[in-house]
Amino acid sequence: MKTCIACGMPMTKPADYPLGDESKDYCIYCARPDGSMQSYPEKLEGTTDFLIRTQGLDRQAAHAAAIRTLAKLPAWQKIQKGSDTKSSD
């Protein structure tokens, strides 16, 4: 079983992959509508919004938690804190 390199979610079925493409290392929630992987700023914003929307966290606390959580994932390990580097598509 693969886990998404960009958010850590286990990918167990075709529907977990972007456009059902099981050769991808990232999941459907880390993909843009065209199937390419979201950039770090996009994922950071998405993760922050997720924590606020589903768990009601304070925006700053959610943002800080999202930065720390993403830093542990393979896709973002090289991203420096606060950097705006875009991932290649």
Place this chain on the structure above:
Amino acid sequence: MRKTVRELQKEQTKELLLQTAYEVFSKKGIMNTRVSDIAQAAGVSHGTIFVHFSSLEAMIEEVVALYGQKIAMRTHALAQSSGSLSDLLRAHLCGIMEFEPFYTHLVIENRLLPPGARDSWISIQSAVSFHFSLVYEREFGHNDRPGIPLHMLFNMWMGLVHYYLQNGDLFAPEGNVIGRYQDILIDSYLKLLKGGMTEK
């Protein structure tokens, strides 16, 4: 690259230490455990522990990260097939039940733990809130039909479950809070939710 016998032994010892620490934490609590307790339970010297972990704090962070991930993965696997909110709540409790003594200590102690353990705590909750939001959208649509925001519904459920775990000595002194209360917790929560909706 092939691993040497020495490297393999080192990995095995580390696994043993993580597993033993998990068991001792489950029994004694996390902050209440000393390095010597883990060394004794694992049958290794005090010094051996520090070959594998730079400090007790580092060890706590690793154990919570590893078992936090196991809890999150298990919850995710159980929740995959949840068609309704009722199924999902049951899957959530099932996932906790498999790790109940350890999870209970996390509930009680997580704000006192090293920062890395706090992040693992958020990750466990995210595995649940992710599936909770999917079911919520499926059952209520995007229009806030119950009149209560998603995160409030989620936190009400979490607050209820964690209150029972936190005070487990009063609710189920034998140490089986979830097994004993899961039906009434799920039923009561769902009835409150449905009652709230018919009043609207």
